[in-house]
Amino acid sequence: MKVSIVGAGPAGLYLGILLKKADPAHEIEIVERNAPDATFGWGVVFSGETLGALRDADPPTYVEITDTFARWDTVDVRYRGRLLRSRGHTFSGIARRRLLAILQRRCQELGVKLEFGVEIDAPESISGDLIVAADGVNSLFRRHYADKFGSTVEPQGCKYVWFGTDLVLDAFRFIFTDTEHGLFQVHSYPFDESTSTFIVECAEPVWRRAGLDRMSEQESLEFCQRLFADDLGDHRLMSNKSIWLDFQRVSNRTWHHGNVVLLGDAAHTAHFSIGSGTKLAMEDAIALAAACIRHTDVRTALVDYELERQPGVERVQRAADESAAFFSRVVHSTHMAPRQFAANLLTRSGRISHAGLAVRDPEFVRALEAWFARSSGGSGDARFAPPPLFAPLEIGGTTVRNRVVLESRRTAMADAALAGAGLVTTGLVAVVLDGRISPHDPVLDDAQVAEWRSAVDGAHEAGALAMVRLGHAGRRGATEPRDRGVDVPLRAGGWPLIAASALPYGPSARTPTSMDADDMERVRAAFAGAATRAAAAGFDALELDAAHGYLLAGFLSPLANRREDDYGGSEESRLRFPLEVLAAVRDAWPAERLLAVRLSITDWARGGVAADEGIELARAVAAAGAQLIHVEAGQTIAGGVPEYRRGYLTTLSDRVRNEARVPTLVGGYLTTLDEVNTAVVTGRADLCLLDLSAIGPVEEVDQ
């Protein structure tokens, strides 16, 4: 087989080695536009599992590579003058130049033909049974066949610049430094006995304010040298064509077209903040070589390679996306205590949870848990503490015994409390009969106070607090019961619907009437009346439902609110009615009891409220007296575009809590205690709604 590989980076060279080893009869040629010793960047990082794969694939290069490694197991976080260390993260680093030299030598030894300084202008000029485009993030081949590959290339994250330094670290070190221009952060790690990589990063506006957009390469190096003088000491930063860049996120629907296949950065990139680019590239080479050994037919091999690699690469890319997003918004987390900040940083990509951290570094987690218990009102001398979910939460004049919230029907509130919840919450309880979603939904009128009272007493006896969710279905009312679908209008009967505007909720839904001043007065009064009765029933907390497209949520979103009076249009006007209701409830509800608001932070729909505005809404609602925001998303309209996965609301909760600076309750399909521990200890939420379907009776665990 004749194989032409374009690009002599780690992926291309390693593939050449593995294919030649598999069959010395293969005719393999690697062409590279640059000289053999030209390279961009400094060191590259590998994790433990990648090393295992390299050992199995080619022992001789494995030995050479690992001989030159810088190894460390610590992540340092320098933040607000503190240096926090977390151990147990095994990494290795190597100079990119060194890695390339080892691979080039091995290629020559095996008889892989290497040609440097060859510029390829047209993909057609390359021939072979298999053509491998290992030509990097700006791949000529990928650009040429962009529609065939289904390529997407977009900038991601902050501005960054990649320096070297002769400061030799003994850890992966993150440094966060505040300046008059804004926050700068560093990602640095050692890669040989005398050098470390030193990546400086900041948000684009900060970069402009600091004048970096107008500085020369040398000036920006000097700027960074001064900025991080405390860390660098006598050591210097070094440039290697080090200019400020935008990270380019590359993905492709398919990685092959005919006999052309994409490898490494040409196929996919993962934000540098999780340090996986070279790892992914070399794993690609291993998978492609293995596929070529398994199949004699090239196209079958390429399909096999793609099937093998794509799912794993997509997982890494998702983790990298989370990490890039974390660094983009980290400026909002700088109010956190250093230990919590470090924990938030270490769990940023979703790949390490609280439990994962405890396996890596029990001491770090012991200190973290003790700190969390202390900050939750525990003893200052405690040397250890229960897992974070068991830390009580003092909020709105009350104390919740733990961080787990369970939703329950009225008749099962005591059971939910006995199951262990700190707070038991109802589903939507309508403030008037016409505000129900379905005919059998609960209401809270005078006749029901006693029944609610006994349900709340049951929760109290089992040690939990009880919260009522008061709402009005608005245009989502008068539907069939949910056992056979949601938003299906009642076949028979029903009642008139009211909403911000006369727009039906979804297909086949009835059209509501737009609320007039009398309707508004009635609804305000109904909420206030229900709040008074909820207090009489003994509820410890009241949650005003302004989420999911119900009546109050309908005012907040331009997709549901087309009013031209004082209650529609600008954000302030859309907030007016919900805030009036909140004020009426605030007056009726005892001041010493917790008042929460349930809010869709994003509509997940074009033209609707997006997260930035949702955070503004949360801020406004908190300023008007809400002490807790229950973070929700979507359902504003029936045709939204939700993003479901495990914990799909946790990042939004993080943003609300740390940008609007208000305590949060979050659900979003949380099914494990580890997810709860992680969310609360890292400051992403204060309370978590655990999915009841995921925590059955313990007797059923073995079944």
Added chain:
Amino acid sequence: MRIGIGLPNTIPGVDRDLLLEWARRADAGPFSSVAVLDRLVYDAVEPFTALSAAAAVSERVRLATMIAIGPLRSPALLAKQAASVATLAGGASRLTLGLGVGARPDDYEAAGVEHSARGARLSEQLAYLRGGRGEQVYAACDGVELLVGGASGPAFARMARYADGYAHGGGPPRAFAAAAVRARAAWSDLGRHGRPALWGQAYFTLGDADRGAAYLRDYYAFTGGFAERIAAANLTTARAVKDLIRGYAAEGCDELVLLPTVADLDDVDRLAEVIV
């Protein structure tokens, strides 16, 4: 986990005798369902017609579309077809109506239906099937189990809003597991009780693997490079079938439908032997 078998209604050249005998053997075998696919611009038997034939020669086995491309039909026609199959099958409880938007613009073009509005149209159909308009909806539809397929966020929301469960489009157990999480998350988000029913599917032949691969390449030719991937995933050995069954069961699949890629009656018997 229950195991169903596909009826080869989209394999070119199938005839009356083969389809009827296939359904009889499925009914006599260890399968819990027989399922059909839907493809308009292809040498294929229309899914509700195929299920009607199967209904006429079977007593026990559940009849399922996995999936039917709902938007190609008007809501009333779709409901009528489902109700008719339910009647011929002896009751709505024998029918599972899996619906999706499909992946083939040419089917929409041939049906004269706008492709870009397919998602909204499917939602309308589902609301209609649930009796949402309070208009004439066929009573025989009321007990039919509804599944919705698709991999996008809106598809999962649509499933949780209107259906009884989720119809996965195929892939390794890991892919099914990821979709199951999203389906359950959507279910919980929409405030549904319990969990959605989860149906999976995979292609197989325990006979002529080359013919099976050739069929899949042809059937999925419209996807370009993906046809090869689908052909590569065809289960062609007893071991591969068993591994996949084990993997799907472990991920909480309720019913796995194994779809034929060769219209050879021996494949029904071979599969029956593997799964008992």
